[in-house]
Every structure is written in C-alpha cells, then in structure tokens.
Amino acid sequence: MDRAIRVMIIDDEESARKLMRAAIKWDELGMEVVGEAASGIEAINIIDDLKPDIAFVDISMPFMNGIEFTETATSRYPNLVIIIMTAIDQFEYARKCVSLPVFEYMLKPMVREEITKVLERARDKISKEKDYWAELEAKADDGGDQAEAGSTDQIKKYLEDNFTDSKLNLAFVAQHFGFSASYLSRKFKQDTGKKFVEYLNELRMEKAKEFAEKGTKMYVAASDVGIPDPNYFSRCFKKFTGKSYSDYMAENGKN
Missing domain, CATH: 1.10.10.60 (Homeodomain-like)
Structure with missing residues (x-):
C-alpha cells in the first residue's frame, strides 16, 4: 500500500474508543485511526471527510444503531470494510443480518490478538482490491466530467x-x-x-x-x-x- 489504511471507530462509549486506539499497534499494521464517532448519525455526517477504509462499528448505539449504519454506509461505500462489535447477548441478532456485507463480527470485550488477526485479513483484502476500485473510480470520474x-x-x-x-x-x-x-x-x-x-x-x-x-x-x-x-x-x-x-x-x- 502507498498510504496508511484509514480506520474509523464508531462506538458510543468513549472508553471503548480510547482503548481501541491504545491497544492496537496501528503503525505496524500500516494503518492509522483517522477519526471516531459516538453514534451512527455522527459517523454518517463525518465519513465523507474521513474517507475510512475500515470501520469498527458497535451494534448498540443511540439514534442510529450499528446495523442501520452498516446498511446505509455499505450502500454508498461498497468497498468499506465493516467490522461489527457486539456483546454476547446481541451476537445472534447481529449474525442474523447475514445479507449485510459485514467483514467480521467480534465479541466484546475484544482481545488484542484477535483484533490484530482480523485487521491483517482486512489489510490483505484491501490490498488486493485497491487497483480494482481505483479503476472503477477513474471510470466514474470520467463519466462525471460529462x-x-x-x-x-x-x-x-x-x-x-x-x-x-x-x-x-x-x-x-x-x-x-x-x-x-x-x-x-x-x-x-x-x-x-x-x-x-x-x-x-x-x-x-x-x-x-x-x-x-x-x-x-x-x-x-x-x-x-x-x-x-x-x-x-x-x-x-x-x-x-x-x-x-x-x-x-x-x-x-x-x-
């Protein structure tokens, strides 16, 4: 990759967002956390500026939950890698949303080693698709010029x-x-x-x-x-x- 992979953390618990930032060695993964949001609504409003490649999304948030955010975001950003974070009592609910293009579901509290493994897989996926999406974007821009x-x-x-x-x-x-x-x-x-x-x-x-x-x-x-x-x-x-x-x-x- 010629730039760091951009990561966004969407969780209504500030402590959870801070822990995620601190627990992972982002630099070693070739990644950077470019921003956070405390709700799906806030995320939708700032995602255009942040341009994340990966979004960690808590399933339980006020005003727009993680599933609603995922439905909205993936319809507009088809190459966005979504990693759903969920508590054990909500896990089956999350898994029922199989029609959504979610990359991985992770149980809270999450383990650093497991997060790192998921991020490595996500990095591989993004690397493989990079040229494919760049080509599509270029074609879309050519169309827009008309x-x-x-x-x-x-x-x-x-x-x-x-x-x-x-x-x-x-x-x-x-x-x-x-x-x-x-x-x-x-x-x-x-x-x-x-x-x-x-x-x-x-x-x-x-x-x-x-x-x-x-x-x-x-x-x-x-x-x-x-x-x-x-x-x-x-x-x-x-x-x-x-x-x-x-x-x-x-x-x-x-x-």
Missing part, C-alpha cells in the same frame, strides 16, 4: 429542499445525481468555494438558529434539522455560532 454545467445549482437546490434528511451526505447526493463521490466533492468545492459538508452543515445550522430564536427545545431542533443526535448537534451548533444552543436561545430568543 455532467451538465448547471448541475451544481441543481445540487444546491436539492440540499436546500432535503437537508433535514438525517441520512443525507456527499455519497448519498452523488448517487442521486449519478456522480462518483470524489468527482462531486471536487466539483462542488470548485464551483462554490466550500466543501460539500460545510455547505450542508451551514444550511442545517442556519435553520437551527431559527429554532433557537423561537425557543424550540434543542433535541427537537436537532431532529428537525437532520442531526437527531443531540450531542453531535450541540458540537456543530457551537462550532457554527460560537455559543451553546441554550446560550444562543437565551440571547436571541423572542420573549
């Missing part, structure tokens, strides 16, 4: 009409318009000066400000703008406005 000039305006309008859909992200929209995700990412930045995820988040946060000004409870506003995970919504709102939702509501609410 797109009509006004397509970015159509995409912006689509986002304005649909940003409240929690499953909306770069790959989803690329599929809808018949582009590859990498082509749409480049084209959108070139035409608008903004990353796709930045533009989508701006739409959501501008709407969230309106809800705050009306005194709408945060969990309601979060769900209504397409980020039903209130913890992730809270971080997005503070990054966008510089203030917490409650502080913004107190200062700008209409009494």
Whole structure:
C-alpha cells in the first residue's frame, strides 16, 4: 500500500474508543485511526471527510444503531470494510443480518490478538482490491466530467429542499445525481468555494438558529434539522455560532 489504511471507530462509549486506539499497534499494521464517532448519525455526517477504509462499528448505539449504519454506509461505500462489535447477548441478532456485507463480527470485550488477526485479513483484502476500485473510480470520474454545467445549482437546490434528511451526505447526493463521490466533492468545492459538508452543515445550522430564536427545545431542533443526535448537534451548533444552543436561545430568543 502507498498510504496508511484509514480506520474509523464508531462506538458510543468513549472508553471503548480510547482503548481501541491504545491497544492496537496501528503503525505496524500500516494503518492509522483517522477519526471516531459516538453514534451512527455522527459517523454518517463525518465519513465523507474521513474517507475510512475500515470501520469498527458497535451494534448498540443511540439514534442510529450499528446495523442501520452498516446498511446505509455499505450502500454508498461498497468497498468499506465493516467490522461489527457486539456483546454476547446481541451476537445472534447481529449474525442474523447475514445479507449485510459485514467483514467480521467480534465479541466484546475484544482481545488484542484477535483484533490484530482480523485487521491483517482486512489489510490483505484491501490490498488486493485497491487497483480494482481505483479503476472503477477513474471510470466514474470520467463519466462525471460529462455532467451538465448547471448541475451544481441543481445540487444546491436539492440540499436546500432535503437537508433535514438525517441520512443525507456527499455519497448519498452523488448517487442521486449519478456522480462518483470524489468527482462531486471536487466539483462542488470548485464551483462554490466550500466543501460539500460545510455547505450542508451551514444550511442545517442556519435553520437551527431559527429554532433557537423561537425557543424550540434543542433535541427537537436537532431532529428537525437532520442531526437527531443531540450531542453531535450541540458540537456543530457551537462550532457554527460560537455559543451553546441554550446560550444562543437565551440571547436571541423572542420573549
């Protein structure tokens, strides 16, 4: 591989994510952990920027569980290696989802040696498929170059009409318009000066400000703008406005 294999850890338990980071000798495997998410919703929102090759996914998470995330992610990223993490009492439930393209199911608490063996197998799979996927991506990009000039305006309008859909992200929209995700990412930045995820988040946060000004409870506003995970919504709102939702509501609410 000419670059490190990118790994994402999706688990609502922060301690589990930290342990995973610390327990594995990622460098020796030619891998790096590029990011984490505490829910499937957060993962869907940041996965386009992280571009992971492998995702460890806890089966039991709020707002979007591991199975729902896997269904969504693998439909958009067919070469993503999914490793499901599950407790013993949920193992049979996980195994019943045999139609999903899951690379491996692992029981919690996981053993370092077992994780390493699974990652070695995943590395071999990714290495073998690398040229195959690169060729497909190149063909998809060639097709995208034939797109009509006004397509970015159509995409912006689509986002304005649909940003409240929690499953909306770069790959989803690329599929809808018949582009590859990498082509749409480049084209959108070139035409608008903004990353796709930045533009989508701006739409959501501008709407969230309106809800705050009306005194709408945060969990309601979060769900209504397409980020039903209130913890992730809270971080997005503070990054966008510089203030917490409650502080913004107190200062700008209409009494």
